[in-house]
Amino acid sequence: MAFQQEYFAIPPITRAYTTTCLLTTLAVQLDFVTAYQLYFNPELIFKKFQLWRLITCFCFYGGIGFNFFFNLLFTYRYCRHLEEGSFRGRSADFLFMFLFGGILMIVMALFVNIVFLGSALTIMLVYIWSRRNPYVRMNFFGLLNFQAPFLPWVLFAFSLLLGNSVIFDLMGIIVGHIYYFLEDIFPRQAGGFRVLKTPQFLCWLLDEGSHRAHENEAHPDVVGGNAGLGAGGFHWQ
Known part of the structure; x- marks a missing residue:
């Protein structure tokens, strides 16, 4: 009962996305489906109309292991921070951010050899939250102290040190910055205007058509303090 209460206390979009990622990974692990049925393949999508791949390519982080738990934890944490913070009461805008980022990543994936985009989406969430x-002050292994905007670059450097591909980090940072610039920076500049407008049908479905008073404002989650995260050998504080 306590678990059920905690689970349904998670904001709906964060709950839906992280649950989908977990169930997708378990389905592959238990051989209900294979990764070959999920990965991003333009030919199968646009010629065979296997449209589900446009979604499943964002929901599989690989087999259960360090990379899976790392990505799932970061996705859950920063997705929830955003949904409960700067997107509080604006579920339609939050979903539109996912759609905008996902579409950009799919376009970019047409030109690079990437078949699963979930890790890049995670970095996008981290980037937007950090900006x-x-x-917010953060700490890495008790040795490196830095402010939140450096977090995506710390993760980039860590991937580099581990010998992992950094294309996911770069893609997430690029897409995250494009969204941040169009949503938070450009509208505030002289002659600027709001470029990204959430479709009205999403507002009607998710926000009950309510008027969002802060529609044209930037929405920082917090203005100070510390952030903590323990994940394996990591300790963010």
């Missing part, structure tokens, strides 16, 4: 929380 909207510039004063």
Whole structure:
């Protein structure tokens, strides 16, 4: 009962996405489906109309192991921070951010050899959260102290040190910055205007058509303090 209460206390979009990622990985692990049925393949999508791949390519982080738990934990944490913070009461805008980022990544994936995009989406979430929380102090292994906007680059450097491909980090950072610039920076510049407008049908479905008073404002989650995260050998504080 306590678990059920905690689970349904998670904001709906965060709950839906992280649950989908977990169930997709378990389905592959238990051989209900194979990764070959899920990965991004333009030919199968646009010629065979296997449209589900446009979604499943964002929901599989690989087999259960360190990479899976690392990505799932970061996705859950920063997705929830955003949904409960700068997107509080704006579920339609939050979903539109996912759609915008996902579409850009799919376009980019047409030109690079990437078949699963979930890791890049995670970095995008981290990037947007970090730019909207510039004063949060973080700590890496008790050795490196930095402010939140450097977090995506710390993760980039860590991937580089581990010998992992950094294309996912770069893609997430690029897409995250494009969204941040169009949503938070450009509208505030002289002559600027809001480029990204959430479709009205999403507002009707998710926000009950309510008027969002802060539609044209930037929405920082917090203005200071510390953020903590323990994940394996990591300790973010």
